[in-house]
Each structure stands twice: as structure tokens, then as C-alpha cells.
Amino acid sequence: MKVLFIGGTGIISTASTELAARRGIELTLVTRGQHQTRLPEGVKTVVADMKDVAAARRALDGMAFDAVVDWIAFTPEDLERDLELFRGRTRQFVFISSASAYQRPVSHYRITEGTPLANPFWDYSRNKIACEERLMKAYREEGFPVTIVRPSLTYGDTQIPLVTNSWEKPYTIIDRMLRKQKVIVPGDGTSLWVITHNSDFAKGLVGLLGHAQAIGHAFHITSDEALTWDQYFRIVGEAAGVEPQIVHIPSDFIIAGWPEKQGTLLGDKAVSVVFDNSKIRQFVPEFCATTSFAEGIGRTLRWFQADAARQQIDGKTNQMWDKILAAYEKGLAAL
Numbered sequence: 001m002k003v004l005f006i007g008g009t010g011i012i013s014t015a016s017t018e019l020a021a022r023r024g025i026e027l028t029l030v031t032r033g034q035h036q037t038r039l040p041e042g043v044k045t046v047v048a049d050m051k052d053v054a055a056a057r058r059a060l061d062g063m064a065f066d067a068v069v070d071w072i073a074f075t076p077e078d079l080e081r082d083l084e085l086f087r088g089r090t091r092q093f094v095f096i097s098s099a100s101a102y103q104r105p106v107s108h109y110r111i112t113e114g115t116p117l118a119n120p121f122w123d124y125s126r127n128k129i130a131c132e133e134r135l136m137k138a139y140r141e142e143g144f145p146v147t148i149v150r151p152s153l154t155y156g157d158t159q160i161p162l163v164t165n166s167w168e169k170p171y172t173i174i175d176r177m178l179r180k181q182k183v184i185v186p187g188d189g190t191s192l193w194v195i196t197h198n199s200d201f202a203k204g205l206v207g208l209l210g211h212a213q214a215i216g217h218a219f220h221i222t223s224d225e226a227l228t229w230d231q232y233f234r235i236v237g238e239a240a241g242v243e244p245q246i247v248h249i250p251s252d253f254i255i256a257g258w259p260e261k262q263g264t265l266l267g268d269k270a271v272s273v274v275f276d277n278s279k280i281r282q283f284v285p286e287f288c289a290t291t292s293f294a295e296g297i298g299r300t301l302r303w304f305q306a307d308a309a310r311q312q313i314d315g316k317t318n319q320m321w322d323k324i325l326a327a328y329e330k331g332l333a334a335l
Contacts, residue, residue, distance in 0.1 A: 122267030207284030
């Protein structure tokens with residue numbers, strides 16, 4: 001099977017690249033050639049900037065694929081490019097959407113692929129919804145062979161996926177814990193969330209490649225392990241050998257001091273979500289998420305501890321946390 005990944009070296013996609021290669025898929029990645037990522041044996045690359053449609057067309061000239069996966073499309077404009085490039089050149093086009101596209105706040109605690117798509121809090125999610133609508137229009141009107149995949153919060157060796165951590169420099173939260181500094185958990189810490197290891201996500205994604213019956217369908221691919229945010233923070237603390245100094249602060253209060261966090265909090269991680277994975281298991285019977293968060297985050301911590309250069313600290317984020325903590329504690333003292 002010949003497969004093209006647009007992207008393929010990010011946190012989520014890396015594991016899918018590795019699994020596809022192990023399963024003998026003839027895989028090609030389109031990259032801009034800016035990162036010297038070590039790829040599995042047999043994986044080929046095409047260097048092209050997908051924002052330059054003419055250059056991408058030249059780079060892909062004469063190629064056809066059984067499946068194309070776009071990991072880096074975020075707006076309907078990105079998909080107009082994909083429609084132009086891959087009409088008649090692939091038997092399946094997989095769009096990586098987001099589980100944050102689901103209704104926020106949810107009207108039912110258990111999310112299925114039939115849960116409405118509506119997120120008034122986050123532009124990122126609304127753009128993903130618009131992308132899905134454009135692709136389904138192409139499917140209905142011209143038979144464009146789309147499959148939609150909605151990952152939720154997914155991590156690997158290089159990410160510590162806590163709700164208030166720095167995404168760019170994730171060791172920041174570990175540094176705070178080790179220095180006995182307070183860490184912020186939104187709300188009262190009891191909302192349920194699902195965090196998925198990238199190796200588990202890859203089982204579902206790769207299992208859908210070339211699956212003719214998946215055309216026209218949407219799937220989320222997540223772990224079945226649902227924990228509270230307090231549990232996640234304590235599991236990370238245990239892996240680091242320290243008890244985290246948790247302070248519970250309402251999301252609205254955090255957003256008042258840090259407005260750009262509205263999307264990732266009210267539009268995503270501050271509300272409880274539990275995913276029903278029945279559909280992906282129906283289409284990919286071998287799918288089963290087997291990496292617990294405790295196991296996965298232990299592996300992640302070992303990756304950071306293996307090289308001090310990886311332990312970078314986000315000073316700006318630290319300052320913002322300290323500002324919000326100080327304001328909250330001042331308010332508590334006043335009351």
C-alpha cells in the first residue's frame with residue numbers, strides 16, 4: 001500500500017510513521033526539509049512547501065497513493081489546496097481534525113462521533129469544524145474519498161501534557177514541582193479527561209489506512225482511561241519523585257489574567273470528557289489503547305532526564321502562573 005503523509009514528524013504523527021513503516025507500508029513524507037528528523041528505514045521524503053501549490057504540484061508530479069494523510073491542515077483554505085492536488089490521485093484522504101470540535105460544553109458526558117460539533121470558545125476548533133464541513137461537501141457532491149480522524153490530547157516521549165503546562169517547553173512544570181512551587185489545576189481538579197499515548201493513537205490511524213468502508217466516516221481515537229486532572233498531576237509528580245503543590249483556581253479567573261487560554265480551557269480541557277471508542281474498534285478490531293498514563297509519562301520523564309539540554313524552562317509562562325497565583329491568594333486573603 002502506498003501512503004503519503006503531509007507532515008509526519010510531529011508528536012502525534014511520529015508514532016504513526018513508525019508503525020506504518022513496521023507494517024511494510026510504502027510511506028512517503030512531504031516535509032519542508034527544515035528538521036533533520038531520523039526516519040524509519042524505508043520511509044521516503046519529498047521536500048516541498050505545501051503552502052506553495054505550484055511547487056507542491058511539481059514535487060508530487062506523477063505520483064498516486066492509496067491513502068493521503070494531512071497532519072497540518074488547519075483551515076478550509078488548506079483543504080482547497082489538498083482538493084486541487086489529490087482529486088483523482090488517492091483512494092482515501094484522511095483529514096486530522098480534533099476532538100475539541102465536539103460540543104462545548106457537552107450535553108451528554110459520553111462523547112461519540114455523533115456528538116454535535118460546536119465550540120464557541122476556540123478559533124482552532126471552529127476552523128477544524130469548517131474543514132470537516134468542506135470535506136463532507138466534497139464527499140457528497142463529487143465523491144472525494146475523505147475519512148475524518150479526531151484525536152484528543154495526545155503525547156509521546158517529548159511532551160508532558162498537563163492542562164496548564166507550557167507546550168513549547170514542557171519540562172517547566174517538572175521544574176516547578178521539584179522546586180516545591182505551586183502548580184495550577186483549573187476548577188476543583190475533579191473534571192475527567194482523557195490523554196492518549198501516540199503509540200496507541202497510531203494503532204487506530206494506521207488501521208484505517210486503505211479501509212474502503214471508512215470513506216465518508218469520522219472517528220475519534222483515544223484511550224479508554226479517564227482520570228481527573230488532580231490524578232494526572234499527581235501521577236506526573238510521582239514519576240518525578242515529588243508531591244505537587246496543587247492550587248485549584250477557577251478557569252474564568254485564569255482566563256481573566258491570561259485571555260489567550262480561553263480556547264484551551266473553556267473550549268477544551270476544563271470540561272469533563274469521556275470518549276466512546278466503539279466505532280474505531282468496529283472498523284479496526286485490533287485497536288486497543290494499552291499504554292496507561294503512568295507508564296507513558298514515566299517513559300517521557302526518562303527521556304527528559306537523559307539529557308539536561310531537553311530540560312528547558314519557559315520563563316514567561318512561569319511569570320504568568322506566579323501572577324495568577326498571587327492575585328488568587330490575595331483575593332482569598334481579602335475574603
